[in-house]
Amino acid sequence: MADSLDQIFVTLNHALTGLAPEAWRPLVSAVISIAGIIGVFASLFAVTTVLERKGLGRIQNRYGPNRVGPFGFLQPAADGIKALIKEDVVPRAADKVVHFLAPLMVVIPAFLVYAVLPVGRNMVLVDYDAGALFFFAVGAATELSVFMAGWSSRNKYSLLGAMRAIAQMISYEIPLILSAVTVFMVAGTLSTTKIVDAQGGYNAWGLAHWFVFTPWGFAGFVLFMIAATAETNRSPFDLPEGESEIIAGYYIEYSGFKFALFFLGEYMGLFAISGLGITLFLGGWHAPFAFLDSVPSWIWFFTKLLAIIAVFIWIRGTLPRLRMDQLMNFAWKFMLPMALINIITAAVWHFMQPGLQRWLVGAALVLGPYVLLGRGLMEGKKLEKRTYRYAE
Amino acid sequence: MNIIFAIIAAVTIAAGVAAMSLRNLVHCALAVAVAFAGLAAAYLQLGAQFVGFTQVLVYVGAVAILIVFAILLTRGAEPPQQSVLSSGWLTGIFVAVVVLGVLVYAIAKSSVLQSPVPPQPEVTVHQIGEALMNKFVLPLEVVGLLLTAALIGAVIIAMKEEGKK
Amino acid sequence: MSPLAGYLILSAFLFAIGLAGALTRRNAIIVLIGIELMLNAANLNFIAFWRFSEHPEALTGILFVIFSIGVAAAEAAVGLALIIAIYRHYKTTNVDEMNSLKG
Numbered sequence: 272m273a274d275s276l277d278q279i280f281v282t283l284n285h286a287l288t289g290l291a292p293e294a295w296r297p298l299v300s301a302v303i304s305i306a307g308i309i310g311v312f313a314s315l316f317a318v319t320t321v322l323e324r325k326g327l328g329r330i331q332n333r334y335g336p337n338r339v340g341p342f343g344f345l346q347p348a349a350d351g352i353k354a355l356i357k358e359d360v361v362p363r364a365a366d367k368v369v370h371f372l373a374p375l376m377v378v379i380p381a382f383l384v385y386a387v388l389p390v391g392r393n394m395v396l397v398d399y400d401a402g403a404l405f406f407f408a409v410g411a412a413t414e415l416s417v418f419m420a421g422w423s424s425r426n427k428y429s430l431l432g433a434m435r436a437i438a439q440m441i442s443y444e445i446p447l448i449l450s451a452v453t454v455f456m457v458a459g460t461l462s463t464t465k466i467v468d469a470q471g472g473y474n475a476w477g478l479a480h481w482f483v484f485t486p487w488g489f490a491g492f493v494l495f496m497i498a499a500t501a502e503t504n505r506s507p508f509d510l511p512e513g514e515s516e517i518i519a520g521y522y523i524e525y526s527g528f529k530f531a532l533f534f535l536g537e538y539m540g541l542f543a544i545s546g547l548g549i550t551l552f553l554g555g556w557h558a559p560f561a562f563l564d565s566v567p568s569w570i571w572f573f574t575k576l577l578a579i580i581a582v583f584i585w586i587r588g589t590l591p592r593l594r595m596d597q598l599m600n601f602a603w604k605f606m607l608p609m610a611l612i613n614i615i616t617a618a619v620w621h622f623m624q625p626g627l628q629r630w631l632v633g634a635a636l637v638l639g640p641y642v643l644l645g646r647g648l649m650e651g652k653k654l655e656k657r658t659y660r661y662a663e
Numbered sequence: 664m665n666i667i668f669a670i671i672a673a674v675t676i677a678a679g680v681a682a683m684s685l686r687n688l689v690h691c692a693l694a695v696a697v698a699f700a701g702l703a704a705a706y707l708q709l710g711a712q713f714v715g716f717t718q719v720l721v722y723v724g725a726v727a728i729l730i731v732f733a734i735l736l737t738r739g740a741e742p743p744q745q746s747v748l749s750s751g752w753l754t755g756i757f758v759a760v761v762v763l764g765v766l767v768y769a770i771a772k773s774s775v776l777q778s779p780v781p782p783q784p785e786v787t788v789h790q791i792g793e794a795l796m797n798k799f800v801l802p803l804e805v806v807g808l809l810l811t812a813a814l815i816g817a818v819i820i821a822m823k824e825e826g827k828k
Numbered sequence: 829m830s831p832l833a834g835y836l837i838l839s840a841f842l843f844a845i846g847l848a849g850a851l852t853r854r855n856a857i858i859v860l861i862g863i864e865l866m867l868n869a870a871n872l873n874f875i876a877f878w879r880f881s882e883h884p885e886a887l888t889g890i891l892f893v894i895f896s897i898g899v900a901a902a903e904a905a906v907g908l909a910l911i912i913a914i915y916r917h918y919k920t921t922n923v924d925e926m927n928s929l930k931g
Contacts, residue, residue, distance in 0.1 A: 369693065459789070679841075702872055705875075714897075738915075
């Protein structure tokens with residue numbers, strides 16, 4: 272019973288594909304899976320927008336949207352209708368073709384990367400041998416579309432926002448990929464399904480063999496999530512699109528549906544990179560404890576995804592925005608050395624015998640550089656108690 | 664799969680021609696990014712998955728952005744007043760046509776085209792990794808050194824000179 | 829026409845287009861784009877020959893292209909840094925005007 276619930280979507284796919292003629296079966300199966308992925312993640316996007324606004328509202332001691340529907344949960348419908356019926360304003364001096372193509376080029380890679388994420392047992396769209404490399408490659412294609420959006424608007428601030436966004440994205444791409452390299456080293460493969468399989472099984476206390484439960488995995492997960500926050504331009508790294516800084520950054524001149532497409536692309540990228548983080552570090556669709564193994568695999572994946580989204584919303588409401596130079600210093604001077612040392616830690620962990628000694632060495636190799644780098648980079652900066660001066 | 668190859672070839676050549684002939688420099692940069700993507704599709708069609716994804720990651724994700732940054736830093740975004748062609752462009756076109764003729768002649772006359780088409784090779788990333796670490800470890804280390812030197816060199820060359828005004 | 833011939837002719841065309849652009853355009857950055865296009869055409873040649881060769885398990889074509897992509901990216905970075913430094917000095921990117929070594 273639990274097994275059939277686990278594979279319910281796979282059997283549904285097979286049943287629907289069986290209705291089609293023989294020659295069209297692969298195409299119909301792929302189309303059904305794609306429709307499922309787009310449907311699920313687009314509705315998750317709609318739910319996340321309202322959850323984020325309500326969550327941020329509660330953190331800031333106010334209600335979020337609560338007019339449309341019960342507790343405001345039909346707000347995405349209202350937002351969607353507003354975006355669709357708004358007039359599409361294109362500046363006269365704008366580069367028409369590039370201005371039109373930029374939102375498409377943001378959304379298409381954002382949806383394309385879902386092809387290699389395993390959302391459940393046997394539930395991956397394409398099982399590439401170099402699946403994770405496909406993810407990073409298609410994610411890197413988003414940067415050019417950010418430039419297209421910023422430059423085609425012929426607006427100084429738009430271009431400035433685009434340049435900042437690109438500089439931020441390429442700076443944080445390196446710690447992102449390096450922290451994922453530790454997982455590839457230990458699992459021995461770039462295929463996402465095999466990485467999830469390598470995290471299966473439970474040890475003597477019933478705890479799963481997720482990579483996050485090791486010193487290098489924990490450090491790698493933290494680095495990966497920080498870099499993911501920066502890659503998707505989420506607060507506290509949202510200087511390129513901060514509303515109080517540069518209005519809307521590189522999508523100032525976009526209105527109506529094109530703006531909605533940028534918004535959609537940003538959230539889709541967020542879900543995708545969280546999904547990759549879950550696949551690499553949090554064991555994909557595996558349960559954390561052995562006795563919870565009967566719960567279906569796709570429920571675990573989406574539970575972990577919702578937990579990560581909740582943490583992202585929490586961080587957004589709590590931490591102040593980073594300045595551009597602080598952001599770049601953080602990426603190049605702190606995260607890059609930590610990611611490189613993490614690779615060494617993972618290698619040392621892999622070749623030592625399992626036991627307490629391995630844990631002590633791993634913890635020392637992670638905590639030592641963290642403390643030393645942190646203290647070392649604070650030389651010359653005086654951090655005192657904050658003094659508030661009010662207008663009297 | 665001939666139709667797929669025809670589409671890839673048409674897109675890549677059109678993007679290449681556009682990259683070399685457009686007036687607006689930023690449009691040239693975007694067109695060459697499309698050409699890189701078309702080539703990545705060609706690599707995937709030939710069964711070299713790792714190289715195809717690496718091509719997108721390095722060329723579209725880094726080199727195209729580098730080109731765009733350089734265009735913006737050298738005020739290339741304004742439309743050019745004079746002709747886009749340098750002096751002696753006619754000789755250049757002539758040389759390119761001669762080179763194309765020689766290459767196509769060499770391809771048409773070669774005997775390698777008569778050999779039978781072998782089946783699609785199955786390459787895993789594991790094999791590429793083993794080859795990199797066993798047979799090709801020396802080029803790997805040299806490329807690492809080269810990339811470090813290029814990184815430091817590019818930063819030093821492009822840095823603003825202090826106190827030399 | 830065999831598939832190998834198709835890929836080789838595509839590569840020859842891309843090489844010629846890159847060469848034509850590198851020899852005719854006035855802006856130094858477009859010359860560099862042409863050079864990148866030529867390098868990519870050569871990479872396509874390598875992969876095409878690897879695919880249709882008798883011993884594809886030697887992986888020589890694939891590894892050569894991996895190194896070539898790395899070296900080309902490094903060369904593009906240094907070339908563009910040079911162009912930026914020259915622009916700072918001459919205030920132009922016109923290749924016809926960068927001729928102060930001429931006698």
